[in-house]
Amino acid sequence: MNIITIGTLKGGTGKTATLFNLAGLLAEEYKILLIDCDPQTNLSLNCGVDITVRNLNTVVSIFEDSTATAESVIFKNPIKDLTNIDIIPSSIKLSATELKIVSRAGRENILKNFILDNQKALSVYDYLLIDTNPSMGIINQNAFLAADSVILVSDVSLNGIQGTELFIELWANSRKELRKEDNVKALILNNLDKRIKLSAELVEYCDENESTRDIILKTIIPSSVQVKNTEIEHKTINLLHKNSPIHEAYKNVLIELKERGIV
Numbered sequence: 001m002n003i004i005t006i007g008t009l010k011g012g013t014g015k016t017a018t019l020f021n022l023a024g025l026l027a028e029e030y031k032i033l034l035i036d037c038d039p040q041t042n043l044s045l046n047c048g049v050d051i052t053v054r055n056l057n058t059v060v061s062i063f064e065d066s067t068a069t070a071e072s073v074i075f076k077n078p079i080k081d082l083t084n085i086d087i088i089p090s091s092i093k094l095s096a097t098e099l100k101i102v103s104r105a106g107r108e109n110i111l112k113n114f115i116l117d118n119q120k121a122l123s124v125y126d127y128l129l130i131d132t133n134p135s136m137g138i139i140n141q142n143a144f145l146a147a148d149s150v151i152l153v154s155d156v157s158l159n160g161i162q163g164t165e166l167f168i169e170l171w172a173n174s175r176k177e178l179r180k181e182d183n184v185k186a187l188i189l190n191n192l193d194k195r196i197k198l199s200a201e202l203v204e205y206c207d208e209n210e211s212t213r214d215i216i217l218k219t220i221i222p223s224s225v226q227v228k229n230t231e232i233e234h235k236t237i238n239l240l241h242k243n244s245p246i247h248e249a250y251k252n253v254l255i256e257l258k259e260r261g262i263v
Helices: 013-025 043-045 060-064 094-102 107-117 138-146 158-177 198-208 225-233 245-259
Strands: 002-007 032-036 085-088 127-131 149-155 184-190
Touching: 002 138, 013 149, 013 225, 013 245, 032 043, 032 060, 032 198, 043 158, 043 225, 060 094, 060 107, 085 184, 094 138, 094 245, 107 138, 127 149, 138 158, 158 184, 158 198, 184 198, 184 245
Parallel strands: 002 127, 002 149, 032 085, 032 127, 149 184
Antiparallel strands: none
16 A cells, blocks of 8 residues: 655645546556545545535544544545545545644644554555645644655746745654655646746756755646646546546656656
């Protein structure tokens, strides 16, 4: 079981869409469990989960209920055409959860311990893919600490790339305290608009910058309305636009991640 967490410190980079569509491609061959640790619930919504359903079991239970089991929180087969994907959905209540666990002993290890305690039930999955929100909060630290690999996603913007550098620095400080090896393994640049002259300079900066040059992928995902379609239709790119350039870009990202031993 390979655990991968997607991270960023800037909103609007296409982080969740990237995770969603890479999961769709992986699900053609592997069994995937998505874990939505973002209180914005975008990954859950992308999958078509109705988060307004009363008594819906969510990731909140993992952090607040020590008796929660994997079976009780997993939502089976939300995307009917991709039977290999299940999800633990999120909730807007997760923001309040962050405050509730702030004084809890071992607070950064809650998700990791849940995975260990439910290893038998989770062993059916080849990949656990975890989404986060743009912060270095306690719940996100749980997601980064539990991960074999952290993949950063940035749009091709000055703010996005500065956010990437800040993430690397902040997580380096935190993981040393948590006795975690460096697990930031890749940087995906997303939403490239070639009409913007600064874009080429920013890509070149990432290629040469000490903190990003070893993790940046060669493939850059272009800006595309077809990615928005995947969110609206609750279907991944390989279901909606299989012969499109954007689908090809995601495939190339996956090839690079395989070459690096991340997937």
